[in-house]
Amino acid sequence: MTGASQPHVLAADAAGIAEAAQILRNGGIVAVPTETVYGLAARADSDQAVAEIFRAKGRPDFNPLIVHVADIDGARRLARFDASAELVAQAFWPGALTLVLPRLGGAALSSAVTAGLTTVALRSPSHPVMRAVLAAAGVPLAAPSANRSGALSPTSAVHVAASLGGNIDCIIDGGACEAGIESTIIAQRASGSWELLRPGPITEDQIARHVGALGDATSAGKGKIEAPGQLSGHYSPGKPLRLNAQSAQPDEFHIGFRDITGSENLSSTGDLALAAAQLYAVLHRAAASDKLRIAVAPIPDHGLGTAINERLRRAAAA
Ligand code: AMP
Ligand code: MG
Numbered sequence: 001m002t003g004a005s006q007p008h009v010l011a012a013d014a015a016g017i018a019e020a021a022q023i024l025r026n027g028g029i030v031a032v033p034t035e036t037v038y039g040l041a042a043r044a045d046s047d048q049a050v051a052e053i054f055r056a057k058g059r060p061d062f063n064p065l066i067v068h069v070a071d072i073d074g075a076r077r078l079a080r081f082d083a084s085a086e087l088v089a090q091a092f093w094p095g096a097l098t099l100v101l102p103r104l105g106g107a108a109l110s111s112a113v114t115a116g117l118t119t120v121a122l123r124s125p126s127h128p129v130m131r132a133v134l135a136a137a138g139v140p141l142a143a144p145s146a147n148r149s150g151a152l153s154p155t156s157a158v159h160v161a162a163s164l165g166g167n168i169d170c171i172i173d174g175g176a177c178e179a180g181i182e183s184t185i186i187a188q189r190a191s192g193s194w195e196l197l198r199p200g201p202i203t204e205d206q207i208a209r210h211v212g213a214l215g216d217a218t219s220a221g222k223g224k225i226e227a228p229g230q231l232s233g234h235y236s237p238g239k240p241l242r243l244n245a246q247s248a249q250p251d252e253f254h255i256g257f258r259d260i261t262g263s264e265n266l267s268s269t270g271d272l273a274l275a276a277a278q279l280y281a282v283l284h285r286a287a288a289s290d291k292l293r294i295a296v297a298p299i300p301d302h303g304l305g306t307a308i309n310e311r312l313r314r315a316a317a318a
Helices: 014-025 047-057 072-076 083-092 128-137 157-167 204-211 272-288 304-317
Strands: 008-011 030-032 039-043 066-068 097-102 119-123 170-173 184-188 194-198 252-256 293-296
Touching (some): 030 157, 039 047, 047 157, 083 097, 157 170, 272 293
Parallel strands (some): 097 184
Antiparallel strands (some): 030 039, 097 119
16 A cells, blocks of 8 residues: 555556566555456455555445456366356357356455455456466455445546555556446346346347347346445535436536537437447546536437446436
């Protein structure tokens, strides 16, 4: 821990990756770019290393973390994979899909990672820098988003430094994140069926093509909240946020979409992938602007729009 000083920014090259892997092997924490958002990584098999993540983020310790692995082989050492889990992992890994599966009894995982649950959340990321760090560290890495708990997720090294500043020693700067929103999370039930815990870059329809329709744990009244990350009041920009705003008041930063121009437009052509990739960067700028409030144009609620709207609803409730 470096106290109030700014974190050391490592280049996303062989030397930077080797240094990050060394810090991680020694039980330190490093912010690393992934294809979703920047993650704050620590070795997942060490109670002390994982405790550093919770401390740096100010995250409640009953909120479990996603464990990142290099490949399916690495995941099979930590959780039980049935035929259906194999199928989704083969279809979407490496990529922005997290699987919540029954944790293996002998798995080398800190119990803080799973917050004492009998399940573990696993993902094999596709970002070349995160993959290289995983390979060089040689251990699974717990990595929640690299921001103070409850705040906006970071999609650049500058966002990480602004949120976690003196709480972390190192950031690998890998540029802007491609998907720009957190991974899709699905959980396998005892019956073998799947439930959507968090919409994300990989859509429900894409997953359903492989394993059939998903149950929905995210809509009100259905399913049960398993972890606080599923509650409202997450992703806070620190200002009131209004949804479905066709126009804005003078004291509002207006986030536009398609033909609603706004102060900044998520995508003037209505491209939802571009809108997702830009979402947090635009929200960070809206938060830093001199406007007191934020208003967001309507975003269509299909495909990637479902994940964008879920983040916006929770930002509005924060
Ligand atoms: P973050 O690390 O900020 O991207 O958030 C990770 C999300 O994964 C949180 O919403 C957690 O609640 C969820 N999560 C992690 N592990 C589990 C698990 N074993 N069961 C259910 N949800 C989980
Ligand atoms: Mg987060």
